[in-house]
Amino acid sequence: MSENTFEAIPEVKLDNGRFKYVLIKVHDKADPNRSKLIVRGSASAAYHADIYEKEMCKIESISGLETECLGGGRIIHNPDCAEIKVFGYSQGYGQADHSKAVEILKRNFPDYKSITWSNEGY
Template identity: 55%
Template sequence: MSIKEVPDVEIDDSGIFKYVLIKATDKDNQSKNIVRGNASAEYHANVFEKTEKELKKKGISTECLGGGRIERNGNVISVYGHSIGYGKADHEVTVSILKKAFPSSKLTWSNEGY
């Protein structure tokens, strides 16, 4: 599988949930950062390990670059906080990825909160 086929963003439609920023690399050593998050995950590791397992089957290696939380309410998306296990993701990078996926949404980020 080519890195181009990996979706940039897979997050829940609404709510407050944990997310991770992941560097995904294909067999041709092409890479990109992707965002994954969902409310069913108790820990950031649950989000990362699920993605890692799915992409490994397709020949894509992964590295967790950190985590935080996303609050999504309609067209308003806020990125903040950190992961105890992985540290704080670069929320500015996360928001730039989310802007491509949700161009009509209002996106903000903060280093505050958990």
């Protein structure tokens, strides 16, 4: 697996509105110390597993990569107000570390005025 392939995986893919999200760890089978965290959220997903399984199939089809779901929650993404709120948990995967998800979101949405998280709610 080339360095470019690994780095080409986007850190964030989000819809607009309120939806479920998962925090995924992608790592190199040949070098387990080489990994990155990615955030995926979808308004069309009924379950957190729907989001993870779709991404897992895409990423693991790339030779040499594996994924692990680190948990989930919910996101409210309002691009018109430049705001993202991360909260809640996944019944199937448990609660993601929302602080890590927010770090990733802040890198990818530097112009947003508010990106926050809370462990409250579902």
